[in-house]
Every structure is written in C-alpha cells, then in structure tokens.
Amino acid sequence: MPFAYDYLLEFQKQMQRGRCLHHSHGERCDKIIKAHSIQKSGQLSLIAENGHVYRLNNELAVLRKNNGIPDLKKIGIKQASTFLGFCKLHDNQLFEPIDKYPLEPTKEQIALYAFRCLCREYFVKENAVTTISNMTSHTDLNRHQLSFLKHSHLGHSNALANLQRHKSLFDSVILNSDFEQFEFICFTSSSPCQLQFSGVLYPDYDFEGKILQDLGVLTERLDLITFFSAPMENGWAFGFGWHVSSNKTCFPFIQSLANIVANGKKLEDALLRFVISCCENHAMRISWWDGLDADLKAQIIERMHIMTHPHIQVPVNYLMAGCEGVANWNFEYIHTSLPSKN
Numbered sequence: 001m002p003f004a005y006d007y008l009l010e011f012q013k014q015m016q017r018g019r020c021l022h023h024s025h026g027e028r029c030d031k032i033i034k035a036h037s038i039q040k041s042g043q044l045s046l047i048a049e050n051g052h053v054y055r056l057n058n059e060l061a062v063l064r065k066n067n068g069i070p071d072l073k074k075i076g077i078k079q080a081s082t083f084l085g086f087c088k089l090h091d092n093q094l095f096e097p098i099d100k101y102p103l104e105p106t107k108e109q110i111a112l113y114a115f116r117c118l119c120r121e122y123f124v125k126e127n128a129v130t131t132i133s134n135m136t137s138h139t140d141l142n143r144h145q146l147s148f149l150k151h152s153h154l155g156h157s158n159a160l161a162n163l164q165r166h167k168s169l170f171d172s173v174i175l176n177s178d179f180e181q182f183e184f185i186c187f188t189s190s191s192p193c194q195l196q197f198s199g200v201l202y203p204d205y206d207f208e209g210k211i212l213q214d215l216g217v218l219t220e221r222l223d224l225i226t227f228f229s230a231p232m233e234n235g236w237a238f239g240f241g242w243h244v245s246s247n248k249t250c251f252p253f254i255q256s257l258a259n260i261v262a263n264g265k266k267l268e269d270a271l272l273r274f275v276i277s278c279c280e281n282h283a284m285r286i287s288w289w290d291g292l293d294a295d296l297k298a299q300i301i302e303r304m305h306i307m308t309h310p311h312i313q314v315p316v317n318y319l320m321a322g323c324e325g326v327a328n329w330n331f332e333y334i335h336t337s338l339p340s341k342n
C-alpha cells in the first residue's frame with residue numbers, strides 16, 4: 001500500500017512540474033499554462049454537455065474498488081486533456097493555425113497536430129521516468145517492487161529516448177517550416193462527433209495482425225505515428241500524421257487498414273477500435289456513452305483494461321477485431337498526402 005500510494009503521489013507531483021517544450025524555450029517563457037492537448041473551444045466544446053465530458057479514469061482508488069478495471073469519469077472541459085507542457089506565449093503562437101482555423105488539411109496543420117500529440121506524450125513519459133528514478137530510493141521496497149521498478153525504468157527510458165529523437169525531428173520541421181517532411185491521411189465525417197482524442201503510437205502490429213516492428217528490443221530506432229481528431233469546416237476528421245523518417249512502418253500500417261476495408265470490414269469500427277486500444281487521452285460525449293448497450297460498454301472498458309494493465313500481454317491481433325457496432329458515424333471523404341493507386 002505505501003509503495004503504490006507513494007508512487008502515485010510522486011507521479012502526480014511530477015505532472016504538476018510545468019515546463020515549456022517549445023524548441024526555443026527560455027527567458028520568454030514567462031507563464032506555464034494548462035495547455036490543452038485537445039482544443040477546448042474547437043473540439044471539447046463540440047461534444048460537451050453542461051460543460052462536461054467523460055474521460056478514462058484509471059486512478060488507483062478506482063482500480064482498487066473495481067478489481068483493477070478502469071472506469072469513466074465526468075470532467076469539466078477546462079480540465080480535460082490539459083498538461084503543463086507549454087508557456088502561454090509559445091502555445092498561442094505555435095498552434096494558432098490549428099486553434100483558430102479548421103483543418104483543411106495543410107501539411108503545416110498536420111505537423112502542428114502531430115507535434116502537440118508528441119509533446120503531451122513526451123511530457124507524460126518524462127514524468128514517468130523521473131518518478132521511477134525517484135522511487136528506487138524508497139525505503140519500503142521489497143525485492144519484487146525493486147525488480148518491477150528496474151524493469152519499468154528500462155522500458156520507459158527506451159520509449160523516452162525514442163520520443164526525444166522524434167521530438168528533435170519535429171522541432172527541426174517547425175523551426176525551418178519544412179512541413180513537407182510530414183505525411184498524413186485524414187478521414188472526414190459530417191456526422192455528429194462523439195469523441196475527441198490525441199495520441200502517439202509505435203505501431204507494433206497492423207490491422208491484419210502482421211508484425212511491423214518489435215517493441216521488445218531496446219533501440220532508439222522505433223517508428224512513430226501520431227493520431228488525432230480535428231474540427232473541419234463542415235464536420236470533423238480522424239487524422240494520422242507522421243514524419244517521413246517513419247514511412248517504413250507507417251506506410252504498411254495504413255495499407256493494412258485499406259486492405260481490411262477492401263475486404264468488407266467497416267472503417268468506422270476499425271478506427272474506433274484503434275482509438276480505444278491505443279489512446280488513453282480521449283474525451284467522450286456523455287449522452288452517447290450513456291446510451292450505448294451494456295455489452296458494448298463492457299467490451300470497451302475491457303479493452304481499455306487490457307491495454308492499460310502493465311502485466312496483461314496484449315494479443316497480436318488486437319487491431320483485427322473487437323468493439324464493432326459502437327461507432328455511429330460515417331466517414332465520407334479521405335484527404336491524404338499518399339499517392340493514389342488509381
């Protein structure tokens with residue numbers, strides 16, 4: 001008990017340690033703000049009811065009460081998806097093309113969405129590594145806990161080293177306005193939006209269950225894809241964006257999605273499954289979630305449980321099936337930088 005509790009307290013302390021992740025951070029960063037990783041006015045307010053949304057709740061007290069199963073929690077949109085990773089000046093300046101304008105999409109907008117996804121993950125991962133380092137000197141550790149910490153430290157440090165490499169690539173794109181270094185695919189919908197999200201993934205298996213890269217190997221060469229929801233002039237988009245240095249993994253990943261859709265699987269189901277499986281940074285419309293059948297809700301919560309639990313082995317076919325029939329929206333158009341096959 002003291003160990004788990006102290007671990008959580010230490011992590012919360014780290015999450016309160018604000019710093020600006022802009023490439024030119026320094027003297028001009030006068031005021032660290034609660035930056036939204038998902039826009040408040042353009043995105044969260046679209047799905048909010050009485051100013052609130054649902055978010056994943058895997059806090060220790062909830063996991064204890066529910067036998068390790070996470071839950072959803074109502075949260076005000078001022079608090080939802082925030083992190084202390086930018087100063088006011090840089091947040092306003094840098095993200096103006098996406099915070100003030102709907103997604104067209106331009107490559108600059110894709111790069112900025114991708115950068116914001118990356119920075120939020122970087123902030124959380126850096127906090128995790130610092131937390132683990134600080135906890136190894138905890139006085140109450142038994143042998144198993146120490147071994148868990150050492151193991152976690154290796155994995156998280158490797159993930160952070162990869163994020164550092166990707167962040168320096170992204171920083172350079174932004175510094176030089178070299179937005180051609182980004183590739184993207186966006187699926188657009190005019191249906192009502194029910195959830196908003198932003199995240200990053202080192203793709204391990206594709207939508208057909210084929211391995212793309214081995215995350216078990218400690219290496220700084222893992223390819224990365226970012227994904228996000230975004231408001232458009234007449235609806236919203238589900239976007240994937242990545243730096244060209246990750247083409248080797250991201251091309252076949254997107255191709256596998258095209259393959260399963262060509263074979264009759266629903267795109268909407270596949271993308272919802274992806275978000276639920278690969279992202280813990282999302283917000284849902286309350287009445288949408290409350291209106292889902294109990295067995296669909298149970299399927300989604302179970303999926304979140306598997307994906308967030310440190311000791312459950314994620315099945316290799318996790319993107320191939322599951323969570324069908326939950327998405328009640330349609331994607332109508334595709335915008336992409338990828339060459340057409342026609």
Ligand SMILES: [Zn+2]
Pocket residue numbers: 020021022024025026028029030086087088089090091
């Ligand atoms: Zn700053």
